[in-house]
Amino acid sequence: MKPYLLQTLKELALLGAIRNKIELSSHELAKQLETSQQTASRYLLELDTQQMITRELGVKKQLIQITSIGADLLENAYLSYKQIFDLSTKVAFKGKLISGMGEGKYYTEQKGYADQFKKQLGFVAHPGTFNVEIEYIERNKLRLLRNCGGILINEFQAENRTFGNVVCFKATINGYKGAIVLPKRSHYAIVLECISPYYLREKLGLHDGDEVEVIVYLQ
Amino acid sequence: MKPYLLQTLKELALLGAIRNKIELSSHELAKQLETSQQTASRYLLELDTQQMITRELGVKKQLIQITSIGADLLENAYLSYKQIFDLSTKVAFKGKLISGMGEGKYYTEQKGYADQFKKQLGFVAHPGTFNVEIEYIERNKLRLLRNCGGILINEFQAENRTFGNVVCFKATINGYKGAIVLPKRSHYAIVLECISPYYLREKLGLHDGDEVEVIVYLQ
DNA sequence: ATTACTAAGCAGCGAGTAA
DNA sequence: TTTACTCGCTGCTTAGTAA
Incomplete structure (x- = not known):
């Protein structure tokens, strides 16, 4: 898993893309990630190819939702952090x-x-x-x-x-x-x-x- | 913050480097990150330059500890994940x-x-x-x-x-x-x-x- | 055994642009 | 407006190797 894809997935999740389809253009994502529209677009393509998100492309925006594969990856990352900070367990x-x-x-x-x-x-x-x-x-x-x-x-x-x-x-x-x-x-x-x-x-x-x-x- | 540096920091934290100095060679870190020894070494140098870790180089290994700057970064990442998964809050x-x-x-x-x-x-x-x-x-x-x-x-x-x-x-x-x-x-x-x-x-x-x-x- | 330099190669980036 | 292609260039990666 490339680190920048996980990062992207995390941003999508923060915008609510685990539970709902979210409306998001590659340009907006680019701003969020502080990168170019082209790069954001490429990230979305990669995530799509690896079946971590589903997309519905419209004329104006795209509807994006994180798949269970993507959510699992995020959850793993979360559990790692949990292990770091909630050491009590x-x-x-x-x-x-x-x-x-x-x-x-x-x-x-x-x-x-x-x-x-x-x-x-x-x-x-x-x-x-x-x-x-x-x-x-x-x-x-x-x-x-x-x-x-x-x-x-x-x-x-x-x-x-x-x-x-x-x-x-x-x-x-x-x-x-x-x-x-x-x-x-x-x-x-x-x-x-x-x-x-x-x-x-x-x-x-x-x-x-x-x-x-x-x-x-x-x- | 480059995503791969955060990833590296996370691995170090999982090995206990927030609370203690840990003994770790660049080769071992490389295995953990599934990359080359050279890249792992470079990551450690970068983290050191950016004052996210401290290092004590010995003849055999190095003692590594995450600084408060590094720990803060990790904590931020953790809080993001928390927001994703512990939505209750x-x-x-x-x-x-x-x-x-x-x-x-x-x-x-x-x-x-x-x-x-x-x-x-x-x-x-x-x-x-x-x-x-x-x-x-x-x-x-x-x-x-x-x-x-x-x-x-x-x-x-x-x-x-x-x-x-x-x-x-x-x-x-x-x-x-x-x-x-x-x-x-x-x-x-x-x-x-x-x-x-x-x-x-x-x-x-x-x-x-x-x-x-x-x-x-x-x- | 280490760390980390150099050099070469390659992946990723973004400007330009088409659809 | 969008998405996403090409392509030149930058910068990351790693083999080889010195210390």
Whole structure:
């Protein structure tokens, strides 16, 4: 999607073209976009070709309406901005499934953790963790999790050692309910350890290396 | 503001660059934007020149953070999208001040209207209307008002005639509290008639032809 | 590995204009 | 008035490459 076409679509939407047909000449659009009539005309042609708008050309003006394809594009852009500014809600991560070394199973089976998961998250975690290595480009986002509180799981003693504090966030993993688990200590993990009431590998039919989307709910 | 720079800024913001410095190479950004490393590098230079981001170049990566100038730009874009999709809130109109023919004064001084304004809008309207001729390009938006209910002011009898139903919306006129008044009949008015507790011409120090912004609250 | 320069090529812009 | 074509020119893009 060319940025200037999205921009144009946005202007059309601001004039009400999502809900109604609007009467608009290429000259008027040009003024709005601070460009030439020719360029505005070309933009409209491009949007039309890509089926983002419908047009009815009259002798004087044209009636323009944004199609559902165009509206979807705008909505996506909107959701991005929402993610930026209404940070309270959620953050999406993309990554790929990797194997742990069995330690996930060891920890999640500790009664001290399991009982708290049940109480704080509302589900009994399937033994083991579902580990998603976050894409390089998205690792910056991980920092956000460190600044956003989350659900505290308290440390406890068992088997002659201490199991440390852990922070959780509710999450969905490819749409399935679950949570992510962050050891309070480790600073720059690039892996999200997910727990869930389901055996996710089976439920999602995924193997090592497959793409996974994790949506983390920050509050 | 070049559209592709806004797009770039948005991607940076999605990676958390409004609140934190993020570590990002031009190559990574290029992948994200689906362009070449050179172009991504140039974008970053441009954003830097225009003081929309700050950069700290290291040997390996660069630390990037969005400045308040950049964040303001993004916020404006966000607010536009908000206006498109969260239509429930408000619509902004631009236009210029024009004179009526005294009929605004005649109507607003009718007790039948004045009492209802007081009751429904919570203020005593200054006699007369403040008339704003909406810019050509924005006239499409006027249609939205027709589909959005508003506050009904009932018709009444006086002086041997009927004063018809009127619909109001709360509004601000260049920031001052007021309302707009739409006769239920007239179909495609291109003038917003505003009322306000203040004598707006004086309060705003405006004359015929001056630019005015009217923000209409739809609910 | 980086960033970012130069140079060449190509996409997009708008003046002029036809319909 | 409109829309939208052609075409010359500008400026954006990217390959190659230096640092």
